[in-house]
Amino acid sequence: MYVSNMSIKTQPSDETGHDATRQHLLEAAGEVFAEVGFRAATVREICQRAGANIAAVNYHFGDKETLYAAVLTGSCQVSMQKYPADMGLAPNATAEQRLHAFVRSFLWRIFSHGPEARHGKLMAREMIEPTAALDSLIKENIRPMSMILMGIVRELLGAKADERTVRLCGTSVVSQVLFYHHCRPVLSRLYPDEKYDAPQIEGLADHITRFSLAAIKQTAKAKSAEAKK
């Protein structure tokens, strides 16, 4: 009986049964959690949007917190799928091109309006009150992303760059991108007329890439001069 149940469960396209409700709950919870955060989100609201019973969350996920964890891990994959880190670049692209692609994809993920934007909002909340879900998220998604960026930076800095410098420069790159996510309330108040549509996003990507490349290359030059002494 369990087996047959599980075989049913693996069918992803069951639209009216058990899994459908589960999926609707995940979808609705993603919306609500992103909009108002874990605490302010109410099980009632989520169930209502999902067209499910008030007890559905407890039935399918046990409690509110477990549902949240499921939402968080799920949202990450959606976001990464839409804007992969390499932006469809050729595998033999230069480090400069790959840095540009990395920055662009990251910015697009941040400024997107669709369901893929949810992940950013959820992550921002995780930064303030990390939950258990964060650990697995870092291991499976953030660390690999970080590795990609560090690889690019290392190549730009040259083989002799020490790891600390690589890390600092990589952090400097990613920080410039994330700022537009973490501090948007301030930006929208300081510069209320600024819009962030496609041209502006590309402009930002250009600036951050140029800014970072200049700094990294200068760092490489300085390190190399240092080493000669």
Add this chain to the structure above:
Amino acid sequence: MYVSNMSIKTQPSDETGHDATRQHLLEAAGEVFAEVGFRAATVREICQRAGANIAAVNYHFGDKETLYAAVLTGSCQVSMQKYPADMGLAPNATAEQRLHAFVRSFLWRIFSHGPEARHGKLMAREMIEPTAALDSLIKENIRPMSMILMGIVRELLGAKADERTVRLCGTSVVSQVLFYHHCRPVLSRLYPDEKYDAPQIEGLADHITRFSLAAIKQTAKAKSAEAKK
């Protein structure tokens, strides 16, 4: 005795009177709001920590929200007082020195452990769920700080720099600092051995300043070359 009492009373640090309870409430509320955020914070917890009655918040501040606004503006001043933006620099310091001071003071504010660290936590939460208190805070504190930074960057870029470039470069600077605040949960998980004591903070300040100066100067050179054409 009465006379001496009265002379004491005129001091703002009266330990047993009306203002004392008010101060205790602000202190306790600062802790609690920073720890768990506005929503999750309870008036009961705040009053308990302040050694006051449950009705004290309502009596002294009217309601929870007004208390929060008072905490937010107050914490900002505490933070700014301890680490002023110029870090005691001579007024005739070079733009490079002033940039370094700006970055250093900002980082110290972020990594401080005392009550002055609360402001950062409160601000981070404001970024996710801005309250009405944010607007006044931006007008009175953040915008002036932004002006200082933009002035330094403008001087570094040269007189011919357009405002958009100034803004982008300034943003790149401040973002590198704030990253260590907004994303600390990620950093502490990616690099669990990293500590952020005085030497590390100074090291970070050096890196960010050097990184940014290199990029800004390169930008200035490029713009100047562009203009010649």
Add this chain to the structure above:
Amino acid sequence: MYVSNMSIKTQPSDETGHDATRQHLLEAAGEVFAEVGFRAATVREICQRAGANIAAVNYHFGDKETLYAAVLTGSCQVSMQKYPADMGLAPNATAEQRLHAFVRSFLWRIFSHGPEARHGKLMAREMIEPTAALDSLIKENIRPMSMILMGIVRELLGAKADERTVRLCGTSVVSQVLFYHHCRPVLSRLYPDEKYDAPQIEGLADHITRFSLAAIKQTAKAKSAEAKK
């Protein structure tokens, strides 16, 4: 047993289901609101008397005010059902008989001791602090009752009676009845030995009817004499 249970369930007086709790709440709220008024009544007290949880009012009615409105409209129907305005009179009864029946039924409603007495108490409080529920009550219950009385009075006054006179006389009739409700605290103190059991109530009905009929007929005569001039 299940079967019989289910057959019982289809009856509106289900004693163990959802509607039962709702009914108990209405019953308990009727008591409490009548005893101490809307403001002084507490949700806690009502739920306790209803044997329900503190949250039951919110669950079944949304809030205290909605519960009150339900109680008010409900109590009116209970009261009217027990003592209908025509007191089972034959449809071809004379206007005098119908006036007597109207006064009798009104007085019986006022002096009744059962749950149907609650409506009077609730209405008395509405007279002092009208709530939104009063408007619908007037439209659906009081105005129709008023129409019945005015019809009787108009017939007694004769076809030539102007509407103002009808209204004034009708008001004079109903006021004599309601006085025994609105001013009972004064009456019971001025004449502490007076009791209001069946014979006394019938005696009152006789007096008010006779008093009013005499006055109305004299008014009709005077108006008619006036018209001749």
Add this chain to the structure above:
Amino acid sequence: MYVSNMSIKTQPSDETGHDATRQHLLEAAGEVFAEVGFRAATVREICQRAGANIAAVNYHFGDKETLYAAVLTGSCQVSMQKYPADMGLAPNATAEQRLHAFVRSFLWRIFSHGPEARHGKLMAREMIEPTAALDSLIKENIRPMSMILMGIVRELLGAKADERTVRLCGTSVVSQVLFYHHCRPVLSRLYPDEKYDAPQIEGLADHITRFSLAAIKQTAKAKSAEAKK
């Protein structure tokens, strides 16, 4: 020093001292109690309107309830002073004239807009939730008023009228007046265009007097016929 303090206190016209505050409190409490009733009235509001400290009520009257009693007895005298029951009639006026005066003065008290209107509102609330203050009020004000009316009615009914008839007829008279006070919310909803200014009030007084006189005289005639048998 104490002595001089007390000598000041005994002066009734002290405008800035102890008694002045007491008077302001009575005045303010009268307003508030009449507006929102005993329960909904707050000590804060009363003290604020009186320009007094929050603790003034407790200081001058002990508690809220005692203040209310003081207000109630005081308001009655104000009301009776402005519209005395005989309306300045000559002492040798006929019973008909005195009945008219009684009805007029009562109606004017009810429809007045000044501070003398407060008593009616307070009384209406007493009818619903009588307090200890009601007993003394009945003894000192209501019973004497009742005696005056009953005397008039007795004279109209003739010497042979039994006390029960006198009482019933007197009650019928006073009830017609009070109705316009107790049921104004209903009247203003049933007949929203009706106004109650001087001409209308006089018209009401005329109707009630005429209506009652007709009924009383008919009653007298009937009783007399009854007696003959």
Add this chain to the structure above:
DNA sequence: TATGAATGAGGGTTCATTCAT
């Protein structure tokens, strides 16, 4: 004497969760 800061009980309401059906 007169104040006003402080009290604590109690108000209505919301919420995640449970359990009999």
Add this chain to the structure above:
DNA sequence: CATGAATGAACCCTCATTCAT
């Protein structure tokens, strides 16, 4: 299996009252 009625703890806030000054 899925439901939704019912739960009770906890929320913020209001209030009359008190007491040290």
